[in-house]
Amino acid sequence: MRDAYPSSCYLSGGTHLIPQWRASQRPPDLVINLKRIQHWVRPEEVDGLWIDPATTVADLRVCQPVGSQLAALHMALTEFGSPLIEPLATITGNLAAARPEGTLAVSMIALGATIFYDSVTGSGVVAADDLFEKPGQTTLPHGALITGVQIPHPVSSAHSGHLAIRAGLATSTPVVAASAVIEFSADGRVLGGRLSVAHATPTPREVRTAREIMQLGLPVSEVVDVLGDAAVAAIEPDDDWWASARYRQRMTRVVTERLIRSVAAKADTSGGLT
Numbered sequence: 001m002r003d004a005y006p007s008s009c010y011l012s013g014g015t016h017l018i019p020q021w022r023a024s025q026r027p028p029d030l031v032i033n034l035k036r037i038q039h040w041v042r043p044e045e046v047d048g049l050w051i052d053p054a055t056t057v058a059d060l061r062v063c064q065p066v067g068s069q070l071a072a073l074h075m076a077l078t079e080f081g082s083p084l085i086e087p088l089a090t091i092t093g094n095l096a097a098a099r100p101e102g103t104l105a106v107s108m109i110a111l112g113a114t115i116f117y118d119s120v121t122g123s124g125v126v127a128a129d130d131l132f133e134k135p136g137q138t139t140l141p142h143g144a145l146i147t148g149v150q151i152p153h154p155v156s157s158a159h160s161g162h163l164a165i166r167a168g169l170a171t172s173t174p175v176v177a178a179s180a181v182i183e184f185s186a187d188g189r190v191l192g193g194r195l196s197v198a199h200a201t202p203t204p205r206e207v208r209t210a211r212e213i214m215q216l217g218l219p220v221s222e223v224v225d226v227l228g229d230a231a232v233a234a235i236e237p238d239d240d241w242w243a244s245a246r247y248r249q250r251m252t253r254v255v256t257e258r259l260i261r262s263v264a265a266k267a268d269t270s271g272g273l274t
Helices: 017-024 056-059 066-069 072-079 091-098 103-110 208-214 222-236 245-266
Strands: 009-011 031-033 047-052 114-119 122-127 132-134 147-153 157-165 176-183 190-198
Touching: 031 176, 056 072, 056 091, 056 190, 066 072, 091 103, 091 122, 103 132, 103 157, 103 176, 103 190, 132 147, 157 245, 176 245, 190 222, 190 245, 208 222, 222 245
Parallel strands: 009 031
Antiparallel strands: 047 147, 114 122, 114 147, 157 176, 176 190
């Protein structure tokens, strides 16, 4: 079918595709409407939260496990966009669009999400952090369809959060965003976790060195500045009409340090922070 219709595409919410078509004035050869599919199969091996292609932002916001166990994702969902967009925009569609800002992707990377897909060459899975090739393009095979997202159950000692800084309205594009999942010991030491950033990078990404830092077993008070340094080292900011590269660099540190402190506060393990 791809040979006969090279610009064919899948349509679910349409919140990314339709504006693109209007801007380019080049509609696709064929549109495959996924809204008519009544049932999506959940793989038997999935353990944790499963998000199928029909799930919208509005659906996930009111999902009880998200609100109670996945704070980073819930916080990202609450700032996703306007009430007019949320009932239409699908989670898998947002990921497939590979937008540079990646508001939802940055939280899913921190939470260790796995992306399931089908293509003409077969089915596969990819970690959320490995999903993005460049702005507007994923690493999935050409014509692949994301069939679901798995987010593993967090360990009981882990807490998560999400934070973004915007230059304008609450629904405007963030200048910098970050998500973190941190596992704490009973005495307030950091035992492990993940940190991810977006908007100051070409695509959302995990700060890989942060995972190593979090495994050192240091008190929160000793980790905050180091994780701020790691986040700044991981970004590639550019100037645009929202903010300068220099401002994004400074705000990456600010957002990261505020985020780590807020997650630690929720866990009641301030570790001597003031």
